[in-house]
Amino acid sequence: MADLYDRYSSVVYAVALRVLGDTGAAEDVLQEVFLQLWRNPGAFDAARGSLGSWLAVITRNRAIDSLRKRRPETDIEDVVLSVAPDLAGEAERARAAEKVRGVLGSMAPNQRSALEMAYWEGMSHSEIADKTGEPLGTVKTRIRSGLIALRKAFQS
Amino acid sequence: MSEHEQYAEDLALYALDALAEADRVKLEQHLASCSACRLELEQLRGDTALLALSAAGPRPPQRARQRLLDAVTREPRLAAVAQGELRRGWWGWLGWAGTAAVIVFALSLWRENSSLKEMLASASAHSAESARQLDELRKIAAPIIEPEAQRVTLVAAKTPAQPQGKAFYLKSRNSLVFLASNMPVLPAQKAYELWLIPTSGNPIPAGVFKPDARGSAVVVNPPLPAGVEAKAFAITVENEAGSAAPTTPVLMVGAGE
Numbered sequence: 001m002a003d004l005y006d007r008y009s010s011v012v013y014a015v016a017l018r019v020l021g022d023t024g025a026a027e028d029v030l031q032e033v034f035l036q037l038w039r040n041p042g043a044f045d046a047a048r049g050s051l052g053s054w055l056a057v058i059t060r061n062r063a064i065d066s067l068r069k070r071r072p073e074t075d076i077e078d079v080v081l082s083v084a085p086d087l088a089g090e091a092e093r094a095r096a097a098e099k100v101r102g103v104l105g106s107m108a109p110n111q112r113s114a115l116e117m118a119y120w121e122g123m124s125h126s127e128i129a130d131k132t133g134e135p136l137g138t139v140k141t142r143i144r145s146g147l148i149a150l151r152k153a154f155q156s
Numbered sequence: 157m158s159e160h161e162q163y164a165e166d167l168a169l170y171a172l173d174a175l176a177e178a179d180r181v182k183l184e185q186h187l188a189s190c191s192a193c194r195l196e197l198e199q200l201r202g203d204t205a206l207l208a209l210s211a212a213g214p215r216p217p218q219r220a221r222q223r224l225l226d227a228v229t230r231e232p233r234l235a236a237v238a239q240g241e242l243r244r245g246w247w248g249w250l251g252w253a254g255t256a257a258v259i260v261f262a263l264s265l266w267r268e269n270s271s272l273k274e275m276l277a278s279a280s281a282h283s284a285e286s287a288r289q290l291d292e293l294r295k296i297a298a299p300i301i302e303p304e305a306q307r308v309t310l311v312a313a314k315t316p317a318q319p320q321g322k323a324f325y326l327k328s329r330n331s332l333v334f335l336a337s338n339m340p341v342l343p344a345q346k347a348y349e350l351w352l353i354p355t356s357g358n359p360i361p362a363g364v365f366k367p368d369a370r371g372s373a374v375v376v377n378p379p380l381p382a383g384v385e386a387k388a389f390a391i392t393v394e395n396e397a398g399s400a401a402p403t404t405p406v407l408m409v410g411a412g413e
């Protein structure tokens with residue numbers, strides 16, 4: 001567990017801190033995510049993607065649950081993801097992070113902010129539509145095409 | 157617009173946990189029967205992992221590491237893992253025992269070369285036969301118990317998919333395999349519990365399970381008392397730690413054929 005922690009704690013903590021903006025709350029999520037992995041290592045399916053990516057997704061979901069003070073909605077075992085790049089090493093993750101920031105930087109500001117509000121603030125599409133004054137359908141489309149743009153950047 | 161296109165945008169919101177409750181329920185029903193959309197959901201979750209990588213910040217403080225390691229020493233892992241470690245422990249011990257046995261065997265061979273050669277040939281043939289049988293049994297068991305096996309429940313055409321369970325119980329071997337499909341998703345902290353209903357006496361717990369995203373679940377050889385005659389099997393919803401006796405009404409039941 002110490003090895004796993006040393007390898008992935010920086011990703012987990014960065015994601016939790018970005019969502020929660022509070023170091024104490026981020027440490028609590030960090031602790032919870034690694035303890036869940038310890039209690040139930042079978043929840044992660046190594047055939048389906050890298051542990052780093054899976055931990056990042058689990059952490060973001062738990063941090064949003066904590067931000068919105070709601071009970072966890074999905075069981076960690078139900079989070080199955082498939083991700084193309086191998087994100088096991090710190091160097092690969094740093095390169096991938098740079099690429100992601102590049103894709104986000106090249107998006108239209110409205111699209112980027114819709115995606116970021118949904119992802120980092122856990123806002124529903126109707127909350128985003130209320131805040132930005134845009135139609136619901138537009139918000140939905142922006143979020144989906146933003147995610148697809150990220151995928152395409154890693155496929156090319 | 158095809159059915160998948162209709163769900164495409166909802167899938168992206170679902171991957172972000174940003175879909176409204178009513179749409180979520182509808183989408184989960186569709187996901188239960190649509191492998192193309194499940195695959196797309198996995199991809200979209202992968203895309204969200206990429207998004208997570210754009211977060212950068214300081215490393216966690218050293219105290220967080222110690223706090224986790226302290227907590228880990230107090231926390232038991234799931235039974236399956238503990239057994240896995242136990243198995244490795246035994247294998248380690250068996251390795252040494254095996255080495256010792258080979259040395260003793262070699263010394264015996266040196267003394268009783270010809271007769272032991274015959275024994276060895278017979279043991280080797282027996283071992284090859286055992287390995288073949290084991291391989292055969294694994295081939296039979298794999299599609300039943302391996303999580304990645306495709307499970308298809310066939311029902312009469314145009315009938316909506318119903319929750320189904322099938323229990324295979326062999327009293328003489330104390331062996332039970334249970335397969336479930338189309339099981340509805342349960343709230344957090346809740347799980348299904350399978351019960352063996354004996355011909356006399358109270359229901360016996362026969363495993364706790366949570367269905368996967370497709371509603372499938374498998375229970376293999378739960379701990380059961382020896383040689384109990386089963387009148388029926390039943391399922392209730394219990395807390396995820398399981399219960400010693402059913403605490404909620406029976407959800408599904410089936411009597412022996």
